[in-house]
Amino acid sequence: MKKLQFNSPVVLTFFFISLAALILGTITNGTTTTVLFSAYRASLTDPFTYVRFFGHVFGYASITHFFNNMLLLLVVGPPLEELYGSKTLISGILATAVISGLLQFILFPGSMLLGASGIVFMLIMLSSLSGAKAGTIPITLILVAVMYLGQELYSIFFIQDNVANLMHIVGGVCGIGLGFVLNRSK
Template structure:
């Protein structure tokens, strides 16, 4: 039988989550630039630490989330980032996701400069933790907290709180905690905004 009026389906690759994919590509470009410049570009723009206020200082407030030490560090963060990013981008919108990433990055920078001023911070792990908690809050509604969200917070953030005071490694557990708290804040904030819009329509 002829299939009239319908064009044959064509396989295509879609740039389905522009913020998520662009973020990952910039992270990759930053990593390659770091290797090419023997980490000088990474130190200047993609790692945050206490320093004099300058144009580079402002770039580092957000740029540190784009920087990574090596490919193991990069792939470790991007695995979960690329998994959660498209889901959250569809749920909250590209513009809102950008805002959450920027705000979370700046908060992480401020906390880092206050509590660990002589240690450089880089990597998207804080953003990933924000996304983990935020993903657990997708069904959050005004007046009720999903049990799964509580469990995720207890498991992920509880582990990071414990590690912050009991382990000595090169992982910034404080950044993970800050990222998770930002995710919880954004989850509750957007749930309240959504509830307010629903109430106005009624």
């Protein structure tokens, strides 16, 4: 009989925290999602404002939103965690979460940000750099960046929806930055 393996602690913990946040949000009719798991402009005297700077990556508006992000996280995350280690992956996730949370707070006072799309795009861009040799720029990075950034820019200018495309780009830039830092240290 085969044993189950907790093969990617950071990614799986992220998944289960997000699932718990989704369930709590459903049970509380969105209250916990708003209070803990969404980034938006609020008073700096509110201690939850600081929690939301990184907690927003665990919040979801719907089960579909959750599945879309978690599927990609579960596919892209574990190989990166194995390659770079859990501490590095946590650092990248926290940095991306805080940067996107702060930018949301500063630039978009009238809207909320929630979900792990920025984290997922950080991982996608990081994975496109994962095989790079120091001092090189992989063609896969260029192709992924052009396609990804092109799609996000198109969406920003021509599609009116509730998707935080700029924060997707921020996540992608964080992934590129992390990838170059990691490859330089090789």
